[in-house]
Amino acid sequence: MFIVGVTGGIATGKSAVCEIFKEYGIPVIDADVAARKVVEPGRKAWHLIKKEFGDAVFHKDGQLNREVLGEIIFDSVEKRKKLNEITHPEIYSEMFWAAVRCFFQGHQFIVMDLPLLFESGSMVDYLYKIIVVTCEEDLQLQRLIERNFMTEAKAKKRISAQMSLERKCEQAHFVVENSGTTQDTREQVLRILSILRSYRAHWKLRAIAGLCCTGLVSLLIWIGFRVLYSQHSTVSRRR
Template identity: 50%
Template sequence: MYLIGLTGSIGSGKSTVAKMLIERNIPVVDADFYARKVVEPGKPAWKKIKANFGEDVFKENGELDRTRLGQIIFEDKAKRRLLNEITHPEIYKEIFKVCVLHFFQGRPYVVLDLPLLFEHGALVGYMHKIIVVTCERDQQIQRLRSRDNMDEASAVLRVQSQWSMEEKAKRANFVIDNAGTVDETKEQVEKMMAIIEDDNFHIRIRVCIAVAAGLICGFFYFVFLSS
């Protein structure tokens, strides 16, 4: 099994592409889902956020106020870095567990939906292929304003906090242009998946794992049992 990274700047429509992949019965691991899960009340990351950011970023029921925290970290790089240091290790643990499960289910590959794949960089080296979803910058800002009900200045600030789509596209194996219609995006996804599904890289990985396991078993047999 190998890993495919799916990323794109905020408002580019990455979730639309992820949904199209899910509809094809492709396993997609959503990092945002686990980002919410690891900060549930009482979790280790939740406790660390409380200790470092104070009570102001929490609601009365103890849940993390993501809107309030988002305003703080997007205006302060040092605090954004601190939050990443708190949450990312916990998120990666959850993603690893899910990937192991898919491996034992015999999946040839898993798509990791990672909004900040390049910005954080920790998982880039583990990706066999990377998909970047793009659109026009004006579309990006407008989608963000409509989706999150924010003013233009706030939307621009969010966009500027990430790498540009041009920089991400340079590092991609596949670029999906989501500036057009849903059908146009879907057509690009279909062509991309035809290429990916022709790749037998996962077979080579499983053969290597089988050979390595055989060598280890053989070693232990001759060292500990043959005598």
């Protein structure tokens, strides 16, 4: 099994692209979903955020107030970095175990929705291919304002906090231009899907995993026989 990363800018349409992969039976592991799980009340990241940012970033019921926390971190590079240090290890751990489950289910490849792939840099080396979803800058701004009900100034601040789309596209294996119609985007994704399905990298990984498992089982059997032989020899000497 190999891993394909989908990234892009905020409000460029990453989720729409991932939904198309889901329609065709490709598992999608979403970093945003994992991020919501790891900050649930009582989790390790929840406690660390509370310690670092205080009660002001939580609702009365203990749930994280994402809007308040978002205002804080997008106004401060240092605080944004601190939040990432708290949450990213937990998020990647959550995604890792989800990927392991997909591996044992026999999937050829999976897709990971990673909004901050290049900004964090942690997952790049684990991805076989990278897809960047982009769109025209004015359209990105309009989508963000309408989706998040925010002012133009706040939307621009959110966009500027991320790496530019141009730099992301330079590091991609595939680029999906999502400024056109839904059908245009779908056709681009299906072309990429066809290419990904033609790859055979997953067989190499499965062969390596199979050899490792075979070696481990053989070692355990050998140890078992050695223990039994030792016990049998001890009993024989006593007789």
